[in-house]
Amino acid sequence: GIQVEQSPPDLILQEGANSTLRCNFSDSVNNLQWFHQNPWGQLINLFYIPSGTKQNGRLSATTVATERYSLLYISSSQTTDSGVYFCAVELVFGKGTKLTVNP
Amino acid sequence: GAGVSQTPSNKVTEKGKYVELRCDPISGHTALYWYRQSLGQGPEFLIYFQGTGAADDSGLPNDRFFAVRPEGSVSTLKIQRTERGDSAVYLCASSWGGLTEAFFGQGTRLTVV
Numbered sequence: 001g002i003q004v005e006q007s008p009p010d011l012i013l014q015e016g017a018n019s020t021l022r023c024n025f026s027d028s029v030n031n032l033q034w035f036h037q038n039p040w041g042q043l044i045n046l047f048y049i050p051s052g053t054k055q056n057g058r059l060s061a062t063t064v065a066t067e068r069y070s071l072l073y074i075s076s077s078q079t080t081d082s083g084v085y086f087c088a089v090e091l092v093f094g095k096g097t098k099l100t101v102n103p
Numbered sequence: 104g105a106g107v108s109q110t111p112s113n114k115v116t117e118k119g120k121y122v123e124l125r126c127d128p129i130s131g132h133t134a135l136y137w138y139r140q141s142l143g144q145g146p147e148f149l150i151y152f153q154g155t156g157a158a159d160d161s162g163l164p165n166d167r168f169f170a171v172r173p174e175g176s177v178s179t180l181k182i183q184r185t186e187r188g189d190s191a192v193y194l195c196a197s198s199w200g201g202l203t204e205a206f207f208g209q210g211t212r213l214t215v216v
Contacts, residue, residue, distance in 0.1 A: 030202060031202040031203065031204075033204060033205065035207075040209075041140075041192060041209065041210055041212075042207070042209050042210075043146075043194070043196075043207040045204065045206060048203075048204035086145055086146070088146075088205075090202060091136060091148060091151070091196075091202060091205060092148060093138075093145035093146045093147075093148075094145055095144065095145045096145050
């Protein structure tokens with residue numbers, strides 16, 4: 001089956017900093033999503049992005065399907081951005097990146 | 104409904120008992136998925152329904168786990184003879200079609216004591 005690897009596993013930032021989270025996958029993709037899991041466990045949809053680039057406020061994502069990776073960019077991070085970010089490829093989840101944003 | 108709804112939100116059961124977990128998908132979504140998430144891990148796929156039928160049940164860990172979706176809407180995940188290792192958060196998601204953008208419910212936290 002498809003393999004999904006996320007990096008880094010943990011990331012600690014000061015409020016206002018920018019960050020890039022990476023998702024590598026092992027096979028061609030028709031479905032790729034980025035989620036934010038908040039402290040209450042709810043998975044919140046960030047992007048549905050099997051290819052191309054999308055932006056939503058301070059967040060943006062790029063998927064390069066031919067090179068089998070996707071990037072999630074967070075700019076001007078806020079404490080409310082803390083949580084775990086998951087990439088899911090063909091609905092197979094990576095292990096996530098735990099982001100902590102300190103005030 | 105407005106979102107995916109899962110009930111109960113919490114369930115504590117004794118080892119060996121039978122449990123049922125319910126998922127109400129977003130109205131009109133034909134695809135429904137069950138996942139299990141242990142502490143500190145990513146969600147682990149269990150089963151995927153397209154309409155009433157299980158399109159992929161390869162993630163069910165053993166024959167104690169079974170899921171149904173008799174009318175193509177609500178789904179029930181059934182676990183027989185529960186074990187302590189079954190303790191986890193069980194997540195349900197739905198989408199318009201197979202492997203399109205999926206939306207998750209808030210999960211059911213199952214604790215087997």
